[in-house]
Amino acid sequence: MSTSPSRPSYAAALRVPHARRAFASALTARLSYGTVALAVLLSVTRSTGSYAVSGAVMSLFGATTVFLMPLRAALIDRHGPRRALLPMSALYGTLLCVLAALTWRPGAPPAAIAAAAALAGACAPPLGPTMRALWAELVPDRGLLQRAYSLDGVAEELLFVSGPALVGALLTVAPPASGILLSAFLNIAGTCVFVTSPALPGPRSGPRGQRRGGVRGLLPPIAVTLGAGLALSGVELLVPAFATERSYDTALVPWVLGALSAGSALGGLANGAVEWRTPARVRLCWFAVGLGLAIAAAGLAPGLWTLTAAMACAGAFIAPTLTTAYLLADELAAEGAGTQAGAWVNTAVNAGSSAGALVAGLLIGRLPLWVCFALAGGAVLASAAGGRAAGVGTRPAAHRV
Template sequence: MSALTSPRPSPAPRPSYAAVLRVPHARRTFGAALAARLAYGTVSLSVLLSVNRATGSYAVTGLVMALFGGSAVVLMPVRAALVDRYGPRRALPPMAVAYSGLLCLLAALTWRPGAQPAVLAATATLAGCLAPPLGPTMRAVWGRLADDPALLQRAYSLDGVAEELLFVCGPALVGLLLRFGPPPAGLLLSAVLMPAGTCAFVMSPAVRGVSSPKRAAGGSAGRFPAVSVVAAAGLGLALSGAELLVTGFAAQWPNATRAVPWILAALSVGSAVGGLLNGMVDWRPPAAERLAWLTVALGAALAAAGLASGVWTLALAMVATGLFVAPALTTAYLLADEAAGESGRTRAGAWVNAAVNAGSSGGAVVAGLALGRLPVGLCFALTGAVALAAAVAVGAVNRLRA
């Protein structure tokens, strides 16, 4: 057969999720990271229940939760910078051990009623300050394990879906534990998971070979991931507001509040499905353009959710909204990874993570204020408009970059 009549070679097949887990050391590293990150899925509910039981005050509980979450979010880029500077093996274990010790102290303080609010607040704040940045570190390791862009997209999608499931399974695990012990037992569980998983993670050959980067004189850690941070903050604002609005929507029908957990679970299911589908698509538009359109779609779905005629219709609308959550966040992380230099990957991912969490904190406050003054449907429309505004901001930043 001549060269003129030879069949054209078929394009290389897209890597599968199984191909991601077949990368050398990927299963061991990812499994260890998930075991440690499960501590974050169990700790929030455990802190809430433990402090509330020990003090009997919702005001104190809210303050302690705000300090715990706020210190973790604000200082996450700083902790991630330590990982970039000294390497995971040197930076993560001390954080994990100190964090675990403080959780044990918090469990001891809340084991019986009568704890001093100031001591609880100080302990929770210190624990938040030392929370290891395991998610950003794992994503940085994925960047080294998966050298092919298509494989990296699959890896990030798999990571995002797994993280979503951890925050569904974590509270369920705490609920199961409450059948056998008081709420502080959940804090002790988190205190065991964190150092055990972190030590297994850093001992993996994939992480053991990561050392502190040697920067050239005048070298840079890459650009600040402005596009990803703007989009992540907008998504956090919109999604945390939506969670509160679901409760307000269900309160309009008798006995419908019991459906709220299922509606929020529908959002998580949609996000998991969307994340898996996102990893399978061979995207042609660049990541920055995809991020803008995914944020637009999420905002439109949220706004449309306010038109639901009942709680189960709202559940379907939440599934539709969730389809764009994990893809948008995965794309934001990919874009941050592109912007970061070799020495700044963990810090870039931490900025995106911190932006999501900071937006979540603010969104709950704004949605709570709006819900008491405006119809629920209008509140959903305004929440969707927040995501649309984030998409506009992403487009503006993209043009400035260009």
């Protein structure tokens, strides 16, 4: 692979040969995941007239997308992204088109809608883990790789902010199912360009999918990101509850959550710019501690604007936590298992998010809100302690070059 540029900066990461083309095409395909959730939710609700059905469909779609991701990532590690990604994307896009056709007009059978959504999720290509594994191939210098991962994380954050806005703009001229078609087009078009990039490696030879200690060796980043996902999804429910309890206009809630995203983007950029000398496994625990304390303290905010500031402070730890988790997973992954390692971390974040929303929904109204915030922050602190304990005696495998 190519050598890294001499100056470790964001611009230097993008100057790596073939990196810009691969990164831009991967982001185009990943924008599909920023648009598809809202599009599916709105189109299923419009077609069936039932929020219960749309909720069940979204749960099935999310479950197959998230929990089968390590399996799909293993196929990419085994056969190479060129061979594995395009069939996945083609199936994913085709099934999304089927889902769009079913929900274009009212009256579609809910069972058929649910089956199409579940099958589509099962085929969703793991483009985020694949791109991060490619960064590790392209950039052997660890300082520059940190910047590449930070850039990737901030860009992904922006995709999930801009995706719903794009769907909202589309809905002014077309029915909700058109957003599903847009998601299919973005994924297939971006993946087609991505797999033709000269940067992509071919299939691995020799033992595949083996890593030191298996999934057990990845427990530190998995534990921390599981706790972070749990807490952050809980915060998304706690903030509206805070506004309602204090009689604030709920139209202000998106601005509070926007401060969380803005803080994450700024924190990610700052983290990538720092020349860290502390090992990634140590930094990961400290970032998680900062995130947990900031969320717990947010519950003591006297008003919504103070809460907004607290959310921005908490957000400053989100991207550094996730970026460092991916870096540590890459260090712990053995040769040829980089995509799987990133997929396990990604799965942990999303699994935590699913559990966090459920737990927060059960606790709100039964406990004081400050206690709920404290429990959310405590989940991250517990995950940091668990991740540190799991990492005792763990040493990274030889890094890929």
